Amino acid sequence: MEAAIIPPQSAGYNIETEWVEGEPFDWNTVNARFTWNTTGKVNMAYECIDRHVDEGNGERIALHYLSEEEEFTYTFSELKREVNRWANVLLRYGVKKGDFVFVFLPKHPYCHIAMFAAIKIGAVVGPLFEAFMEEAVKDRINDCEGKYLITEDSFLDRVNREEMPSLSTVFTIDKTDGAIPSITSEAEKASTELDTVWVDLEDGLNIHYTSGSTGKPKGIIHAHRNMIQQFQTGRWVLDLKEEDVYWCTAHPGWVTGTVYGVFAPLLNGVTTVIHGGRFSAKAWYEVLEKAKVSVWYSAPTAFRMLKGQSEGIHAHYDLSSLRHILSVGEPLNPEVIHWAYQTWGLRIHDTWWMTETGAQLIANLPTRPIKPGSMGKPIPGIEVEILDEEGQPLPPQETGHLAIRSTWPSIMKEVWKNPDKFASYFPFGEDWYLAGDLAYVDEEGYVFFQGRSDDMINSSGERIGPFEVESKLLEHPAVRESGVIGKPDPLRGEIVKAFIVVRDGYKDRDGLMEDLRRFVKTELAGHCAPREIEFIDELPKTQISGKVLRRELKKRDKVNS
Incomplete structure (x- = not known):
């Protein structure tokens, strides 16, 4: 076992003033952070955008977009007005509470605006990865009989409407006069005022499709209550503060891009960076420098590619704003952690969660030492066990099934029209969610991934x-x-x-x-x-x-x- 050789970098983290290591944590205490705790009016879009405007922070920058061609920003006030315009267009075309609205766009503020416009009127949003081809788009829309799609002209050749009978309306973001309505053109003429459609915490928020080892991808439905854990992990794991500039490199078509690229940073009122270009070490270092990124969330593959491409390049860029780096999506190699620490003088904090969990569950918190090779410890409010084939707890150092007690706020609401699949996550009863990962826990509670228990x-x-x-x-x-x-x-x-x-x-x-x-x-x-x-x-x-x-x-x- 590798020693805990990388200690916390400094003090002043959010979690230090809100939780004492080893003490129990009640998720209900987070409710006071939201307006619905007193008003009873719930909507994720309101909490991410309108609330900040109503609290006097409308002129703060919400989105900062950079690409090779252009750079611009939206304040929270501007974002609210644009979301309202798009939402009014959707209402005029018949979108109502509970409808599925798919968003098939590249990384761009329009992707955020489209998602929030659907959410604000009570629809369930389905972000699609920009590289999906015809079959992947068709399978997902047909599975839940999606009625609406927002895309761009260059993606239309991957939208075969003849094989998607439920799809009644396709919008394009391109300003054309063709048969397909342009949501951007129509939004210019729409009102900036909108009555938010209030929902319940258990109402559907978004749907993400996760592939399995057998059968077609399954639709995981999440509810508006997810904001409780997404907000709090944004404070504790991402350590977001109002003055931060935050960059999550994932596309919203993946769950990380939705939860920690769209929801969590805006719930916490921070500036969110969106990069519209392709990966290269030069391009990414330019984004970090130009946007003055302070918190950065990416994937081990990206860090490995930076390591391979950028020997010495970082010295040509001012990265002094960067203070906190995190990783997700796959095991983070110890050598990458050491390389980053030597190169940037910062730790990379591995995190673990899944589409089905809706938010981070296990993480290397900024206040804890990092054991390279471990994805960290359960965050406050999360209980983890390693179970054998009969569902019995295993002692430290023994590999078994990674199980989480199913009491966290962001756990999936349902698997769309597939109760048997939902039940398969709880083979030992409803108390324990099984992730499908094999792992062991050491004597100090650090979790070490050992592989998948299926063929994923x-x-x-x-x-x-x-x-x-x-x-x-x-x-x-x-x-x-x-x-x-x-x-x-x-x-x-x-x-x-x-x-x-x-x-x-x-x-x-x-x-x-x-x-x-x-x-x-x-x-x-x-x-x-x-x-x-x-x-x-x-x-x-x-x-x-x-x-x-x-x-x-x-x-x-x-x-x-």
Whole structure:
């Protein structure tokens, strides 16, 4: 076990004045932070935007957008007016409380505005990752019979309306006079005044789809009560203060981008940075310097890429504003933590949570020493156990199922139209949520990830269901059978590897490899495309059901690597 060699950097963290290490914590104490605690009127959009205006902070910068082409900001007052305009357009087209409104846009303030416009009138927002292709978009909208979609012209070729019968209205953000309504053009003529649609804490807020090892992605519904934990983890884990400038690099199409790129920072009233460009060490250091970022949340893959690309580059930039760095999405390598500490003089604080949990549960808090290789300890108010196959607690240092007592505010409301899937997260009863991760806890309560208990692939922090990739590969005319696994990779954590049984008549294996990659990339999503393909005469399967034995494919790959 590696020693706790990286102590806290300084004092003055939010959590120091609000909680004593080792003391119990009651989530109900957070309620006083919200206006609904006294008014009884609940809405996430109001708490993120309008509340700050009503409290006299309307001229503070809410969003700071930077790209290679442009740079601009929205104050909280400007953001409120624009959200109201867009919401009035949605109302005019019939959007009502409980409707699903999907947002399929690049990283841009319009993505935030669209999401909040839907939420403010009581709709359930479904952010879609900008790299999703036609099949991924169709599956998600069809699953919950989504009626509305906000996108841009360049994405329309991935929106096959003929195969999405529920989709009644598609808006574009581009100012066109075509058959598709332009929400930006119509918003210019709409009123800046709007009566917020008040909801209950248990009403639906957003839906995110998470891939599984079998079947299509499942829709995880979260409720407005999530704001309780999202606000508090923003204060304690992200350590957000009013004067902070905060940058979460994730796209809102992923749950991190929604929770900690949209909701948590605005709940805490801080300036949120949005970067519209592609990754490069130079571009990211320019954002950190130009926006004067003080708190930065990204993924281990990004930090590993910075490490590989940026030897010495950081010295050319003023990073003096940066004080707190965090990571999420996949295990954070100890060597990256040491590199960052030596390079930037700052710790990277690993955090752990899932789409289904709605907010952070385990983290390296800024007040605690970091044990490189550990994702930290449970945050206040969270109880963790490591359970064996019978649901019994295991002692320290023994690997088992990571389980969390199901009493936290941001736990998922439901799995859309799939109560059996929801129940599968609680195999030992409703008290314990099982994450699907294997882990152990040391004698001091630090949690160490050891792998997945299913076949899920985690590549660059993006969860990929092997079944979805296998199904897409089977649509290619050359493929008779397919099996997909996650293969360990030093940069991305895992990559997608496909084993293919080819139909008779296909000879050009090299050309077929590239064709299969391109097929998955264009039909499903780029991050799902196999980076390695191995042709095989026969897939290992169970004798009775004929199910592909992915564990045998992993053994084969390990032997041949």
